[in-house]
Amino acid sequence: MKLLEDRIREDGRVLGENILKVDSFLTHQVDFALMKEIGQVFADKFRQAGITKVVTIEASGIAPALYVAEALKVPMIFAKKAKNITMTEGILTAEVYSFTKQVTSTVSIAAKFLDKEDKVLVIDDFLANGQAAKGLVEIIGQAGASVEAIGIVIEKSFQDGRQILLDAGQTVVSLARIEKFENGQVVFAQADA
Ligand code: G4P
DSSP states (O other): OHHHHHHHHHHOEEETTTEEEOTTTTSSSOOHHHHHHHHHHHHHHHGGGTOOEEEEETTTTHHHHHHHHHHHTSOEEEEBSSOOTTOOSOEEEEEEEETTTTEEEEEEEEGGGOOTTOEEEEEEEEESSSHHHHHHHHHHHHTTOEEEEEEEEEEETTSSHHHHHHHTTOOEEEEEEEEEEETTEEEEEOOOO
């Protein structure tokens, strides 16, 4: 997605070896116009797929996922990372290990929001090691629902996430694919949309 790649080139900051800071438009401050475009691109790709739900994980997946859901006219559900006192029964959970933060967290979705008829499009802001997406796939599987595809805004293709998801039989569609960082600049691989 050229608009997204241009924005990453313009406003993204490379931190250290392998982190891209995009807090001015995606992970902290959010550019709704860009999110709307992202929503349209994913919706165009999946309009014929019969998607019934969009699923993401808090926090930064929520903004793009909501616009995808709006464009597809289906509900968006975000997995929670902290146990909520109002989630008292029927909770689907998965353990997600973050290599970046080196912590394992339990992510959850209330069972009542997914059923076996659902065809889910998973959306997330970053794909690094694939653990968050893998956890979401596990939860969706517990509900008996199917994952149609995993849509990623920014994939760091030099990390293992994409391969892990492909090995698990998933379809991955990334709007920007980062091949490497070179002298503080982003080098892109061919994106999926
Ligand atoms: P994984 O989900 O692909 O396995 O990734 P990993 O454990 O490595 O990433 C943990 C967190 O760091 C995730 O956010 C992920 O989106 C984020 N992340 C990974 N690489 C980058 C990067 O290069 N830049 C930025 N800005 N974020 C990155 P999180 O902690 O789960 O969530 P959130 O609450 O911030 O959304």
